[in-house]
Amino acid sequence: MKRKFPNLSSPITIGRTTFRNRLFSAPMGGTDITNDGCIGPKSVAFYELRAKGGAAAVTVSECMVHPQTDGSHAYHLDEKILNSLACATYTADAIYRHGAVPSLELSHSGMFAGTYMTDREKQQQLHQWGPCDSVRADGVRVKALTKELITKIVASYGHVAGLAKRAGFEMVMIHGGHGWLINQFLSPLFNHREDEYGGSLENRCRFAIEVLQSVREAVGPDFPIEFRMSGSEFVEDGYGIEEGIRIAQMIEPYVDIIHVSAGTYQKTFGITHPSMFEAHGRNVYLAAEIKKHVSKPVATIGGLNDPEQMEEIIASGKADIIYMGRALLADPFLPRKMKEGREDEIVKCLRCFTCMAERAATSTRRCAVNPLIGREIEGDEVRPVMQPKKVLVAGGGPGGLYAAYTAARRGHEVILCEKENELGGILKSEQALPFKREMYELSQTYRKLAENAGVTIRMQTEVTPEYVEKEAPDALIIAVGSSPVCPPIKGIDAEHVIQVTKLYQHRKSISDDVIILGGGLAGCECAVHLGREGKNVSIVEMRKNLAPDANVRYRPLLMQEIERYAKVYSGYTGIEITNDGIWCQNPAGEQVLVPGKNVICALGQKSNTEVVESLRDTALYVRVIGDASKVATITQAVYQGYHAALDI
Structure with missing residues (x-):
């Protein structure tokens, strides 16, 4: 069979x-x-879904190899812990049963131990260990690892790798990047030792090599060992x-796959995990350069989600393997859709960091x-209903589209009505911002999924009580x-004042001097876009x-962009809009003029409550979702x- 993406599809x-x-x-925790x-049942289902979705390997993350010097609240694999091996075995089985190779990432946080702990007070009480005595940026003291402790940690890598193999994992990934312990030894930023583990690059690589030798001895000659490294740290005093x-x-000589990532912990978050302000695949060149100088297979990673781009990476020899993290959260079935030529059904990651923010905020x-x-443990398949019903969805934004798609998959007769001539709701406004293009395209993907599921879509059709x-x-x-x-500010109705949601309709008429009235999320993103245009x-x-x-x-990444592209007047209240600003x-209570020729009004949104109230009692089952219920986020709209x- 001829595949549309033959290189990506090849074993x-x-x-x-x-x-x-x-x-x-x-690796995703x-x-x-x-x-x-131990690995809990929800996490087992989390990893299993990626295997079911067609990924060739699924990496479980992170297993901390030496809890005595790394108290991070992460996975531990220890035969002394009741259920430790059993939970690991069930996880490996869950991945393997779908044809994927289960892999386990072995890590040590070093001087950043406790990063993932939810008990912040306990985190501050941990002893932090690193290559040398130092003080972290947050004031936490770090103690230098003694040679005795180094020897014990090296041995623990091998011991845990052997347990991983016993549990059914068929590959291990040694985490040597992103500022974790092995990277701390590799990096001149962290490593200032004066013994055989510091100084020259050969000495700085000694710890990594000893770890890899220990792992190889434990797993044998034919068991794949992958080494994850930062191709460049992108920080002053780090390596390039x-x-x-x-x-x-x-x-x-000690590994089977060289996995090239980028950056270092706490300093390059938006590079290690490329934000929407970065190009897709912005770190691929690192893997491509390294591949020119090694013979072992090289893997690349970094904001990749487009099969066309990923096919070219493999076809041109920039890398042998593509890793995806967030892209497989947005659509775990991306690999299967790619292989089956259904790339237009892929729900692409928005690079909005909701996934990472929730883990940090709520675990x-x-x-x-x-x-x-x-919620993968609840099942990924929508169960059909015994008695199909007729469902009407009023509104073709992301929430309405996903509701229609889901209801149709359950077997209901579904009609979706949109009063305008284009679907997407507020997402239509995102087409004005190149770095948010995927957010605009999301509505088109949801539309295709809905139509494929059998939804009837009626454009320019307003849902009224009579309808x-x-x-x-x-x-x-x-x-x-x-x-x-739209508050009653004098001059807000002037022709040179544009609502941020309508910016895409006025892109060519925006002057070179622009004021954004409102510094919320939409206003700030608009400012970045216009600033990037010069x-x-x-x-x-x-x-x-x-x-x-x-x-x-x-937010921190957005604020970095604001510093580059906009002048900020915080604590300023708009009184009157004129032709001059x-x-x-x-x-201080003084009246001052902020000059500008165009004004972009970004003062927020309000629910269309009157429409909601007119429809609330028009059917036996009524549910209000998304911004119509409460102005919030795409996340809330889709979930609701x-x-x-x-529930129907």
């Missing part, structure tokens, strides 16, 4: 292990980790790609575009969205802080749409 054999394609599931470090190549060459997993994530009476549905899902907040951008925000509605992982009251449909 690769490493040692005696054959991987069914070139798409691997990157689970959530229900027991107090003694030139030294990254030499590190790869030095560890090559749960969540994806903005996939309501299954974190509901005419259609006589058994269930009505109200997803009529929100409208811009315009002079000012943000007027009455609150002290910008974008308080942005999540904890995304906006007259504001500053924090999914569950509203399941």
Whole structure:
């Protein structure tokens, strides 16, 4: 059979292990980790779904090899812990039964021990160990590992690798990047030792090589060992790609796959996990450079989700293997869809960091575009109903589309009505921002999924009480969205004032001097886009802080972009808009003019409550979702749409 993506679809054999394609599931930590470090049932289902979705290998993360010096609340594999091996075995089995290779990532946090602990007070009480005595940026003291402790940690890597093999894992990944302990030894940023483990690159690589030798002795000659490294650290006093190549060459004799990532912990988050402000595959060049100097297979990673781009990476020889993390949260079935030529059905990752923010804030997993994530144990298949009903969905935004798609999969007769001539709701506005293109395209993907499931879509059709009476549905899902907040500021109706949600309709008419009125998430992202176009951008925000509605992982990256591209007037209240700019009251109570020729109004949204109230009692089953219920996020809209449909 001729495949559309023949290189991505082709198997690769490493040692005696054959991987069914070139798409691997990157290490992602689970959530229900027991107090003694066992893998919980929710996490087993989490990893299993990636195997079911067609990934060739699924990496379970992170297993901390030496709890005595690394107290992180992560997985531990220890025959002394009741159920430790059993939980690991069930996890490996769950991955293997779907034809994927189960892999376990072996780690040591070193000076960042306790990073994943939910008990922050206990985290601060941990002893931190690293290559040398130092003080972390947050003031925590770090003690140098003695040679005796180094020897014990090296032995623990081998011991845990042997247990992983016994439990049924068929590969191990040694984490040597991102600022974890092995990287701390490799990096001149962290390693200032004066013995045989510091100084020259040969000495700095000694610990990594000893670890790999220990692992090889434990697992035998034909068991695949993968080494994850940062091709470049992208920080001052760290190493760059030139030294990254030499590190790869030095560890090559001891590994089977060289997995090239990027960056270092706490300093390069938006590079290690490329944000929407970065190009897809922005780190691929690191793998491509290293591949020129080694003979072992090389893996690459970093914001990749497009089969066309990934096919080219393999075809051109930049890498042999593609790893995906967030992309397989958004769509765990991406590999299967790729292999079956259904790439237009792939729900692409938005790189919004909802997944990582939720893990940091609530110790749960969540994806903005996939309501299954974190709840895989409930099953990934929508069960058909015994008695199909007629379902009417009012509104074609992300929540309405996902509700319609889900209801149709259950076997209901579903009609979705959108009063405008384009689906997407507020997502239509995102087409103005190149770095949010995937958010705009999401509605088109949801539309295809809905239509494939049997949904009838009626455009330019407003749902009124009379329309509901005419259609006589058994269930009505109200997803009529929100409208811009437009306060009574003098001049706000002028021609040169544009609502941020309508920016895409006025892109060619925006002057070079622009004021964004409102420093929330939408206003800040608009400012970044216009600043990148070379315009002079000012943000007027009455609150002290910008974008308080942005999540904890995304906001720092957004603020970095704001520093580059916009001038900020925080604590300024708009009083009057004129042709010369906006007259504001500053924090001192003075009236001042913020100059600009165009004003983009980004003062938030309000629910379309009147429409909701007119429809609330028009059917036996009525559910209000998304912004129509409460202005929030895509995440809330999609989750509410999914569950509203399941309840019918």
